[in-house]
Each structure stands twice: as C-alpha cells, then as structure tokens.
Amino acid sequence: MNKNNPIGMVDSGVGGLTVIKEAQKQLPNEQFIFIGDTARMPYGPRTTDEVIAYTLQMANYLVAKKQIKMLVIACNTATARALTVLQKKLTIPVIGVIQPGAQAAQLATKNKIVGIIATEGTVNSKAYEAQIHQYDTDTVVVSQGEPEFVQLVEANKYQDQATRELVMNHLAPFKAVGIDTLILGCTHFPLLESFIKAAVGQEVTLIDSGRETVYAIKQCLDKLALNTDTRHDHDDDVYYTTSDSDDETFQVIATNWLARSHELDVRHLKIVENGISQHLEEISMPRLILASNNQHKITEIEAILNDLGIDLPVVPLRDLGDKVPEIIEDGTTFEENATKKVMTIAKIAPNDYILADDSGLSIDALHGEPGVYSARYAGDHDDQANNDKVLRKLADVVSREAQFNSVLVLIGPNKPKLVATGKVHGLITQQRHGDNGFGYDPIFLVPQFDKTFAELTADEKNQISHRGLALQELGKQLPAWLKGV
C-alpha cells in the first residue's frame, strides 16, 4: 500500500463534512476523497442491508478508482450497520466513528451517566451502548433518536432561530436525567453544537464523534507507518456526491462549513444499475473531441481553439484508443463527410462535443478536382503522389486558380449540428516550394505573400487559411449555439 495515496471518507450526505473538517485540520498533509451519498440520504430510516450495500458501493469505487490507503466511515448509521462487514471485505484499514466516540465518553464521564443523540438507526443498533459497556458495564446510557436534527442540517437550517428552539425542547429531558457527558452520535450534530450546549448545560461535556475519529485515524496511520511524506494542499481534496444534478445545498454547506474562500471541487457519481447489483461511476465532464486522424490538422485546430475561449478539455481522436470505429468518407460534399466523421464518433462518445473538419483543394481548370477526393487523388494519403498528379494534370494549363475549402461540423449532447465554412484563394505553382505544413501546402501559392502555404509559419497560415477562417466563423456562432439559441 502506497502511503502517499489518499484517504477515502464516505458518508450518507453532508454530516461527514464535520469529520473531514477536523481531519483536514489535524492531518494537513494527507489528501482526502470524500463521498456524500446525497441521492440516498438520510440513512437513518434505511434497512441494514441497504446501508451495507450503499456503503460498500462507495468503498469499492474509492478502492478501485482512487487507490485509497484507508477508509473512514464518517457516518454513525453506516458505522453501526456496515463497519464489521466492510472490515471483513476490504484489505485496507477501515475506521468507523462509534468506537472512538464511545471510548472518549467513557474517559470523560465522572458520574457515569452518558447521553447519546443519534439517528434512529444508530440508537436502535445499540452500538454505542455495547461499546461503552465493553469498557464499564455500570455506566448508564440514555439515548434519544433525533432524525429531525439531521434534516435541519441537510436543509442548511442549522443556524436558524426555529432550529435553536427545537433543539432546546428536544434535549430538555437530558437535563432531568443528570448526564455529565453527551455523545453527538451523528456527524451532523457538531453543526448544532452551540444550540446543543445551551440546551443541556455548559457543564456537560460534548463528545464529537468525528473529532475522536480523527484521533483514531492518526493512531492508525502511525501504527501502520502510512503517514504521507508528500505535502498536499487541502484544495486538492475532492468531494463527490451521488445526486446527478448540481448539488447546490452540498456545495453551499461544504463551502461554508469548511470555511473555504473559493468553491470546492465537487464532482458527481452516478448510481449504475446492473441487474440486481449497483455500482458507482464518475459522471465525466464533457470533452471536445477533435474527430481527425490528421495530426497536422489537430495541431492547427488546437492552436486556434485556444483563442476561441472554449472551456472544455480538448481531446484528439487518438486518445480514445482502439475503440474508435472506422470513418467512411464516401459523401459527395465536404459537409456530408464532416458530418459522417462526427456522427461516427458520437456513437462511442454520446456525452461529448465532437468537432470534425473535412477539407480539400478545388482547382478551377480541373472543374473542382480533386475536391472531396483530395486525400486519395492519386494514392491514399500519399501527399507526394497527390501533388505530382496535380502538377502533371496542370502541366500545360495556364489558368492555375484554386481554392482550399474547409467545412467544420460541431455537435454536442442534445444540440443540433453547427456548420462553419472557410475558403481561401490561391494559385497552383509549377513545382513544390517549402517544407512546412502538409498535404498540398507546397504547391498552393498565396499571392498576397508570394509564398506557398508550406513557406508560411503555422501562425501565418492559420491567419488566412480555409481552416483558420472556418474556425473564426465557428467562434462567432459558438456562444449562441452553446446557449441553445
């Protein structure tokens, strides 16, 4: 196990953020990856089988995809019901929030009357009682389920006056019993700490199960020599939620509670049903795939895309690996072929944006030839043979007018196709000049520079080329298209 791998933390929703906050404070160099199961919260009313299944899905994701070195179950309900199962199934250390809290309470109590507030699931499991009675059978344990507290925190109402009154009312019985220690047996409850203290009395010791858990994490890292020796910034920490939409409440609570000045890196996992089993998969950010096998084109397009302010990761076709199907360019127009390119790639990348260019040289004296057949005029993608054929056909021809055409087609998830074209006039030379570029560049003369495309720098070519002009045109149409206008 690599000690520089991250620590995984799983929770039913937002409560575990109190644990990660403490962990970030006490373990400044460790990297944390947190999953809040916001799609299925709260866990309190769930069956034990459900809680075990959900917790395992999150654990399996973190082990398989993030190579975590340790798992923390930052949720009391999940600890009560799933900890022992996960400890058996996983080969990494798994730490729960109950044992550390119970131990701290046992050390803190003097009158041996300990209160517990938790979800109903945790209360019914009697996990805290069992743990406390392992240390001392005489300790009196008074527990109370407080599912409403969980809901108030999850609804971001943990600072409201009405919440304060509700907490005061609910916790009044603890005063009558005379507890001297109260376990906050749900990771949501530290957010209500000041209200809880006011309700039970300042003299009562509150045990934050999350904080105690972080001591246990530290001890475990020390014992197994798993402390990282590289420095992470907690801005590297990643927070996943399982709701597929924008999880605004999570983002707001997390940013406030963790007191970060900028937005946290919150990503989404989707729950994938597979027959009777389920697993989690990251919902990937859409990419812009450049559907071309021609590296020269890709380089030109990438250089110009930079200036168009496209906020998507740009991925060349070759990065999609060997699953890319063959693209058959048998259309009779550039637009038809460019459309075939994007549609073929859309089959394997339905959630991405895809951009293709189909282009070619059209010579007036040859009635537009080679046109859509430019790439295979003489030999398939044999630039030398293609150039030779053009020069041979024009050997005795005086009129050497020609155009390069580029047709760009862009598609995106749930978007109509966007077409942009560019055209540049030139003259076919008598022989090749220059080594830059590709294709017919050495025989395409731009009168304004008195140079062929192959004699221009990449920047100079991009300023005036058919592809450069088509990309500029695309850039103009893009904002409205992205907005769906």
Ligand SMILES: O=c1nc[nH]c2c1ncn2[C@H]1C[C@H](O)[C@@H](COP(=O)(O)OP(=O)(O)OP(=O)(O)O)O1
């Ligand atoms: O700026 C250019 N400078 C020189 N030649 C060019 C240019 N632009 C297109 N051409 C020629 C090369 C090729 O013979 C044909 C494009 O064929 P075309 O199918 O669009 O591209 P391709 O097969 O090289 O790559 P892909 O289809 O994977 O994007 O026109």
Ligand SMILES: [Mg+2]
């Ligand atoms: Mg092609």
